[in-house]
Amino acid sequence: MDRLLPDPRTRVGYRRDGRPIFPILGADLTAPSNQQLPPAPGTDPAAPPAPLPDQDALNRLLVREKQQGERAAVRKLVEQLGFTKTDDLTTFVLQQREAQAAQLSEIERREQVAAEATAAAQAREAQAIARERAAVRRSALVALGATGEDLKDAERLLVIEDDADEDTVTEAAQALKARRPELFGGTTAAVPPAAPGGSPAGGPPPHGANMPKPGQHGADMARRRGFLTSS
Structure with missing residues (x-):
């Protein structure tokens, strides 16, 4: 049984440097062994080979395919979530974020009110x-x-x-x-009134208050001995 092989001139891929990959070893168009291969069906052996893409063109091709794959993945995800287009999904996400922010604001407001009520209760206590x-x-x-x-x-x-x-x-x-x-309602200790001489009542007489007159002592002695009869 004959084994069917692909046409040896059919490219099955590209190398990282842009060179094509053929199903047989040595399928590079510039290799001398290509002269020994039969021409591909429907091709002119005398026609020049198709130009190889340069590195920039290959990079653009890879980027485009990557972007197409990403868009296809996003479109599939949007459809799985029940939306028809990505704008609807974006609107839904924004609405959910706004609702969450409003909910957080309400929680913060309630916490503030509770804190104020607690502080007021502590002040009253x-x-x-x-x-x-x-x-x-x-x-x-x-x-x-x-x-x-x-x-x-x-x-x-x-x-x-x-x-x-x-x-x-x-x-x-x-x-x-x-x-x-x-x-x-009690009273303090009474202070005795001042005497005419300025000292408190009942205190010792001021210095010099009862000093005898000059000669008074001798007159008193003479009167006691009987030498003086008049006062």
């Missing part, structure tokens, strides 16, 4: 704690007798830690009352 602590201090001072403006002054003078318990507040209030009893 801190204010409530401060009011409670002030009420405890005021109650301890009122229980010891501070009222009115004295109560306000006592609150300013009562220096304790913010997180002090009721027992600590009570002890501090009692210590303040001992130092400043006038703020709790």
Whole structure:
């Protein structure tokens, strides 16, 4: 049985440098062995061989085929996704991105609102704690007798830690009352009024207040011995 072979002058491909590849060894058109091959059917043996494409033409051909393959792959992908053309797919993708961005913006807005609500709740809690602590201090001072403006002054003078318990507040209030009893309805130690000479009443007489007159001592002695009868 005869084996059918392709025509030896039929190109089956090209090398990287652009040279054609024939089905037999030595099929280069410039090889001397080509003169021993029979002419291809329908060709004129005297006709010059077809010009070989140069490297630039071959590169352009490869680029065009690559682009055609990429377009075919994109078109197939678009059809598999249910679109008729690439513009429809592009529009769909842009819409999805916009929707995702809007969703993220809504999430951020909700997170901001939640953060503001948390901060407001913490501020209200801190204010409530401060009011409670002030009420405890005021109650301890009122229980010891501070009222009115004295109560306000006592609150300013009562220096304790913010997180002090009721027992600590009570002890501090009692210590303040001992130092400043006038703020709790008490009185301070009375100062005796000044004497006419400028010294406090009941104090020693001022220096030189009871000095005897000149000769008074001798006159008193003579009177005691009976030498003087008149005063």
